[in-house]
Amino acid sequence: MSESKGPRTVRELGEFALIERINKGRIQAPGVLLGPGDDAALIAAPDGRFVVTTDMLVQDRHFRLDWSSAEDIGRKAIAQNAADVVAMGAVPSAFVVALGCPADAPLELIDGLADGMWAEAARAGASIAGGDLVRSRDLVLSVTAFGDLRGRAARTRAGARVGDTIAVAGRLGWSAAGLAVLTAGAESAEFTEVLAAHRVPQPPYTSVLDALQLPGADDLHALTDVSDGLLADLGHMAESSGVAMDLDAAAVADPALDPIAALLDADAAQWILTGGEDHAFAGTWAAGAALPAGWRPIGRVCAGHGVTVGGVRWSGSAGWESFGGVDSAVADEPR
Structure with missing residues (x-):
């Protein structure tokens, strides 16, 4: 038996x-x-x-x-x-x-x-x-x-002030690059890191939580995670705060993504600016404030409305929208 x-x-x-x-x-x-x-x-x-x-x-x-x-x-x-x-x-x-x-x-x-x-x-x-x-x-x-919150005030999207430095903690565009590889069916050794970034995001939790325990924590005026795309999420922050934001294209760029984009005949800037799911954090810090470890400056908060890159409006989609496009994980970036 x-x-x-x-x-x-x-x-x-x-x-x-x-x-x-x-x-x-x-x-x-x-x-x-x-x-x-x-x-x-x-x-x-x-x-x-x-x-x-x-x-x-x-x-x-x-x-x-x-x-x-x-x-x-x-x-x-x-x-x-x-x-x-x-x-x-x-x-x-x-x-x-x-x-x-x-x-x-x-x-x-x-x-x-x-x-x-x-x-x-x-x-x-x-x-x-x-x-x-x-x-x-x-x-x-x-x-x-x-x-x-451990007794602290909540950080929302509505606190950005004119003159603030826009900074990010974590990588941008890597998950979108990984999705592009999967969609193209181009898995190979040179794509290992971006594939991993898409499959398992690594939000830098400690970059935020450690910063909130420092003496200069009050210099962090507004905060969001980048889930729908940098332009889209900063757009929500700009609207909530009643300000404009201008990004420095060179500061946002990630040279590590350029060879991958070249292999796929894609645009690394688009991954960085409109891709999401890396779950990096974007915040605005008081002008002149020293940025904590793990944060890097990428732009400035200005008077006005909307988000620009080097003073120019981005053409096309700014990021993910749940009911846009075709309802397919192949045609749309899943969120």
Whole structure:
């Protein structure tokens, strides 16, 4: 008689056993007072406020299973939410995840998603406090993130002032370059770094959080993460603040992307200015302020409205818009 094999799919294992499998052996961060196992989680709010954000990823719109591993997808789902929390000046404290998956989804896939989500949550200094599990036709991940301001004022898009220095922390255009490689079917050794950047963004959380603990933290007037594209996200900041912004093309450029763009017959400047998903951080700092480690200047806040590059308006799309273009992860950059 042949030896019985263990369950291989979600259907075979069952909902509650799957939930137990996902959570077994996980250690909660200090901000989670009660994790999975009850009707709801209990999360600490030390100064009486939460920063809260949510984001959803849908299979073949925001990711493709033939382009990214399950662990990559799990990490990306957490990273894009953690970046939004940090962009408000808060420290990530907990995540709640709702997962929809087909009944025949392999357990290996769910294990990979869970491992990726927990790994990125730990990198952000937090943990996954709970969530929901439902049956769906395609794979769907919806993440809610909570953040602790630790007594500080929130940093919003509305604080930029005329004369401020525009600065960024993190890389720009790398995720867009990786997407271009995947779309062109041109995977090879010279594209390894941009492919990794697209599959697993690396928001520089500490560049923001360390800066907020320095004596000159009040010099950071406005802050956002670059998720939809540098021009698009700075455009939101300029509008919210009632100012204009002008970028220095040379300061924004990244020579490391030029040879990749040449191989793909593409424009590296377009990746940098309109690509998103690197989840770099862009902020405006008081004129003359010394920028903290990890930040570099790329432009200046001016009177007026809108965003220019070297005084010239950018022609074409400034970045991602969820209901623009064709509804396909191949034709549109997934966000």
